Amino acid sequence: YLQAAIASPNSFIALDSETGALYPRNGAVLGISVCYERDHGVYIDSDCIDEECSDLFQELFNKKTVVFHNAKFDLAFMAYHFNWTFPQYEDTMLLHYCIDENPGTHGLKQLALQFTDYGDYEQPMYEWIDEYRKKTGCLKEDFTFDLIPFEVIQPYAAIDAVVTFLIYARLKPAVTKNKKLDKVYNGILIPASTFLIEIQDNGVPFDMARL
Numbered sequence: 001y002l003q004a005a006i007a008s009p010n011s012f013i014a015l016d017s018e019t020g021a022l023y024p025r026n027g028a029v030l031g032i033s034v035c036y037e038r039d040h041g042v043y044i045d046s047d048c049i050d051e052e053c054s055d056l057f058q059e060l061f062n063k064k065t066v067v068f069h070n071a072k073f074d075l076a077f078m079a080y081h082f083n084w085t086f087p088q089y090e091d092t093m094l095l096h097y098c099i100d101e102n103p104g105t106h107g108l109k110q111l112a113l114q115f116t117d118y119g120d121y122e123q124p125m126y127e128w129i130d131e132y133r134k135k136t137g138c139l140k141e142d143f144t145f146d147l148i149p150f151e152v153i154q155p156y157a158a159i160d161a162v163v164t165f166l167i168y169a170r171l172k173p174a175v176t177k178n179k180k181l182d183k184v185y186n187g188i189l190i191p192a193s194t195f196l197i198e199i200q201d202n203g204v205p206f207d208m209a210r211l
Contacts, residue, residue, distance in 0.1 A: 001044075002056040005036040005064070012065040012090070014041075014165035017074045018157050020146040024080035030146055031153070032057075033161035036064075041158035041165070045150055054082055061086050067168045069093050069108045069160075072193045076200065092164055094189040095171040098181045112163040115170045121163070125156040 005013055014035040021027025028046065035041035049057070061084060068074045071091040078084045093106045100106075112118050125148070133143060145153065175181045 001034070001042050002053070002060055005034060006056070006060050008036045008064075010036055010064075012067050012165075012168065013060065014067045014161045014168065015074065016069065016157065016160040016164060017077055018043075018145050018153060019077055020144050024077045027144070027146070029077050029081050031150075031157060033157045035158075035161035035165040038166065038169075039162060041160075041162040043154045043157040043161075049082070054084075057082070058084055064088075065090055067092060067164055069111075069164045069167070072197055072200075075193075076197050079197075080201075089190075090168060090172065091190065091193060092167045092171060094185060094193065095168070095175050097189070098175050098185050099171065108160065108163065108167075111167050116163050116166045118159055118163055121159045122156050125152060128152050 014033075016033040018030040018033070019027055020030055031043050031045045032049070033041060033043050044053075065088045066086050067090045069092045071089055071093075075086060075089070078086075092108075092111065096106050096111060109120070109122065113120065129143065129148070132138065132147065133140065138147075175185050
């Protein structure tokens with residue numbers, strides 16, 4: 001699949017990750033979702049990512065523009081756990097922010113409902129989670145995605161990448177054709193995203209007395 005993605009004529013791919021925690025040092029990457037053409041995505045379990053597979057991923061990232069939804073989250077995990085780099089990346093969440101600044105409207109689910117035909121595609125997985133918690137007595141705050149079997153999470157995770165691909169195809173031209181929005185996106189938001197990843201990873205010095 002990765003070799004086919006590398007050979008694809010499309011200049012961009014969509015990428016997503018499922019993780020066992022909210023911060024890279026607290027949990028592993030469970031799997032990687034990839035989409036390089038409309039309506040065709042895969043979910044690759046992290047256990048499959050050996051050295052050869054990792055090198056193919058990096059070759060793919062070097063050749064294609066990589067599209068994330070909330071890149072700041074995924075980039076941090078992938079850099080920490082796989083040491084991957086992304087010479088050119090885009091972010092559908094930030095693209096949508098350029099078009100609509102209203103808070104609470106930038107989630108992948110909301111954008112999938114608005115811009116794709118996939119609707120509330122994740123509902124079956126959350127129904128499984130609710131049933132699991134009822135059976136086991138697991139509290140909501142204690143539930144993590146590593147408890148979900150591969151066969152349950154796989155369709156949902158693969159569609160994450162598919163809808164990211166489709167949303168990017170809709171939103172990117174709209175931002176590019178508006179020079180002011182394009183300047184904000186490429187000149188401020190994307191560089192700031194990279195900057196914030198470094199801040200979160202390294203911390204920043206401050207003067208206690210001045211603070």
